[in-house]
Amino acid sequence: MVNDTIIIGGGPAGLKAASSLNSLGHKVTIIEKTEVLGGQIKNWYKLFPDFSDSYSVVSNLTNLSSDISINLNSTVLDVQKENGHFNLLLSNNKRLKGKSILLTTGFSLYDASKKEEYGYGFYKGVLTNKDLEHNFINNPKFIDIDNPTVVFIHCVGSRDHKAGNMHCSKVCCVTAVKQAIEIKQFYPKANVYCFYMDLRMFGRGYEDLYLKAQSEYNIKFIRGRVSEISETFENKIVVKAEDTLSSKPIKLTSDYAILMSGIVPTKENFPLFNKLSVSINSSDGFSNEPSFNNLLNLKTEGVFTAGCINGPKTIPEVLTESDSVALSIHSFLSR
Numbered sequence: 001m002v003n004d005t006i007i008i009g010g011g012p013a014g015l016k017a018a019s020s021l022n023s024l025g026h027k028v029t030i031i032e033k034t035e036v037l038g039g040q041i042k043n044w045y046k047l048f049p050d051f052s053d054s055y056s057v058v059s060n061l062t063n064l065s066s067d068i069s070i071n072l073n074s075t076v077l078d079v080q081k082e083n084g085h086f087n088l089l090l091s092n093n094k095r096l097k098g099k100s101i102l103l104t105t106g107f108s109l110y111d112a113s114k115k116e117e118y119g120y121g122f123y124k125g126v127l128t129n130k131d132l133e134h135n136f137i138n139n140p141k142f143i144d145i146d147n148p149t150v151v152f153i154h155c156v157g158s159r160d161h162k163a164g165n166m167h168c169s170k171v172c173c174v175t176a177v178k179q180a181i182e183i184k185q186f187y188p189k190a191n192v193y194c195f196y197m198d199l200r201m202f203g204r205g206y207e208d209l210y211l212k213a214q215s216e217y218n219i220k221f222i223r224g225r226v227s228e229i230s231e232t233f234e235n236k237i238v239v240k241a242e243d244t245l246s247s248k249p250i251k252l253t254s255d256y257a258i259l260m261s262g263i264v265p266t267k268e269n270f271p272l273f274n275k276l277s278v279s280i281n282s283s284d285g286f287s288n289e290p291s292f293n294n295l296l297n298l299k300t301e302g303v304f305t306a307g308c309i310n311g312p313k314t315i316p317e318v319l320t321e322s323d324s325v326a327l328s329i330h331s332f333l334s335r
């Protein structure tokens, strides 16, 4: 059977587009490389800015019609275009045929261990944003004192020439504010600091959250880039930075440092993008494909992209774009 659309990636973008295309009467198949649908959002405890439960968002998105075929633990080994159809060979030797392809392969989080000066992987008290969400889900009382000092470090692997990523990851400022508040909710006596370069609170309700973090939770925001993290003999974490507003050096001893790892492209997907002539932006490594113009781009006719494959986005932005791309695919299939 020929699918109308084969969706590669079972995160929020792929799931939303699958539902929309299915409700428009199209035969859809999803290919997901892991053993479950939901993408990276399922690793998150609550979502900004309203602390909605990510589990319910994932449950809604994965509540799919039985008409939609799903291939878990599957990757695309090869893809060829013949007679206007795409022929795919999957890692489980299954073959699929489709009239169009939607790439929703998402993003990766920057590997914080590459920032050697922060000691991630060496110091127990240095965690990433994702590690902290994992702890919130599995053991929110993971700190064994009731008044810990916790320092959040923004822009880890983003806006960083040394890391090779000059782009802003867009969502980590507000994520840091959300997580800082959550630390205060679990540990009301905690001392919490955020070291930032700029605070990018662009979305509705984000600025309110930032103001609330200061006024209700007494979270301290320090404009400064952290130069080094080290550990004392007592396993305390020492954060060295410069306050760029006062130009004074700062040395802060804490129990935990949380690295806000940025959003980066998933390079393992580049061979597939090449096969489908999806161009990669030479500056940030995300897809160059303008989703809304795909119909005009004959080079990649029948190939569409949505979600964070095209750059950092919030979940509402991903869902809106996925709906829009689903309409573009519908229009393409109806020609």
Ligand code: SF4
Pocket: 154, 155, 156, 158, 159, 167, 168, 169, 170, 171, 172, 173, 174, 197, 198, 199, 200, 260, 262
């Ligand atoms: S959103 Fe904030 S923390 Fe993230 S890269 Fe942009 S400025 Fe840095």
